[in-house]
Amino acid sequence: MKSCNKYTPKMLSQFVDNALPSQITRTLEEHLTSCPACQQTVKKYQNITNQVVNGIQRHSNRMNDTEIEKNLLIKIRKENAKKKWNFSYLNGFIDFIKVKKIYLQMASFAAILLLSMAFLQDQRPAFHTPSAIVNSIDGEMASVMILETPDRRHTIIWYKES
Amino acid sequence: MIKRLQQGQEAAFQILVKQYQSRLMAIAWGITLDHEESLEIVQDVFFNVYRNINEFRGDAGLMTWMRKITVNLCLNWKRRWKRRFKWHHVSLDSGDTLSSKEENxxxxxxxxxxxxxxxxxxxxxxxxxxxxxxxxxxxxxxxxxxxxxxxxxxxxxxxxxxxxxxxxxxxxxxxxxxx
The missing domain is CATH 1.10.10.10 (Winged helix-like DNA-binding domain superfamily/Winged helix DNA-binding domain)
Incomplete structure (x- = not known):
């Protein structure tokens, strides 16, 4: 068969995919009516596409319909069980509060607990003695002593009464 | 449908699987040409949808989203490596099931x-x-x-x-x- 140089095989491939601009598609369609070479190429490409689609379709039809669904449901249930397990204690506690309707009591208890913890945190051991004397100055009118404790520095000033 | 999926209704997922599994299977098998792997991929696609359905914005269709996940999973480099090892034993034997067109x-x-x-x-x-x-x-x-x-x-x-x-x-x- 005589070959045709008017349209490249790549263009014919695009034509099969309906990816050419409409003007070119129309001209090519007209050309196809009178060109056996291009007709054959287009037909060959279309046949390939059909055969592949059928092959894949045949394979998909062989698939067991319920297999994916069954396995997926098992996976979903496992995932849900995992989520539930993680929060089961917390959920149980919340359910208990809801059933007993003891919101106010629980809130008061939580507040007391928080305040007690805050109060206990402030009960640090007191330092009654200075940890160090940084400096001391004795003057005629007054004396000054600078002490350092773990928290801060203290300055003590004595004035002579006479 | 999407609302029901977002509520985590199992029945909605069952419908979703029934509706889309053969299309996704066709894509997965077309790319991987491995039946077991395609099944695994399609299952993973649905499981991905289950996990992330609340993030689905709906600006693209559900199928577009699932198709993209399918292709990404098929082209996942770990899977590709596994596939390369398996390819020596690949069998493309198709059964004798007839499509409706060919029955006649x-x-x-x-x-x-x-x-x-x-x-x-x-x-x-x-x-x-x-x-x-x-x-x-x-x-x-x-x-x-x-x-x-x-x-x-x-x-x-x-x-x-x-x-x-x-x-x-x-x-x-x-x-x-x-x-």
Whole structure:
């Protein structure tokens, strides 16, 4: 068969995919009516596409319909069980509060607990003695002593009464 | 449907699976040509949807989203490596199940069709993965060049070239076989 140089095989491939601009598609369609070479190429490409689609379709039809669904449901249930397990204690506690309707009591208890913890945190051991004397100055009118404790520095000033 | 899926209703997921599994399976098998792996991939796609359905914004269709997940999973590098090892034993034997169109065909033409399909699928398997992916998305899903390009992050011109290359290779292989 005589070959045709008017349209490249790549263009014919695009034509099969309906990816050419409409003007070119129309001209090519007209050309196809009178060109056996291009007709054959287009037909060959279309046949390939059909055969592949059928092959894949045949394979998909062989698939067991319920297999994916069954396995997926098992996976979903496992995932849900995992989520539930993680929060089961917390959920149980919340359910208990809801059933007993003891919101106010629980809130008061939580507040007391928080305040007690805050109060206990402030009960640090007191330092009654200075940890160090940084400096001391004795003057005629007054004396000054600078002490350092773990928290801060203290300055003590004595004035002579006479 | 999406609302019910977002509420985590099992029944909604069952409907979703029934509705889309064969389409996704066709894409996955077309790219991987491995039945077990395709099943695993399609299952993972649905499980991904289950986990992330609340993030689904709905600006693209559900199928577009699932198709993208399917292709990404098929092209996942770990899976690709596994597949390469398995490929030495790949079998493209298709069963004798008839499609509705062929049920009325004569036994001879049915046999010839099956043989043709078998041959062509064997050649499809030999196409480079990049080319096969584009070819499958076009033939099975009939996606536009732009949509394929966007999904695979390539240019529409590359899609066109890969499709042409696939057709040329397949036509050449079939011609060599026939002569």
């Amino acid at each position: 065909a004569s036994p001879e033409s049915h046999y010839l069709n099956l043989e043709m399909e078998k041959n062509i699928m064997a050649h499809v398997a030999r196409l480079p993965e990049k080319i096969r992916t584009v070819f499958i998305l076009k033939t099975v899903e009939d996606m536009s060049y732009e949509a394929i390009a966007q999904m695979l992050n390539i240019k529409p011109g590359t899609v066109s070239s890969r499709l042409y290359h696939a057709r040329k290779s397949l036509a050449g292989a079939l011609k060599r076989e026939a002569s």
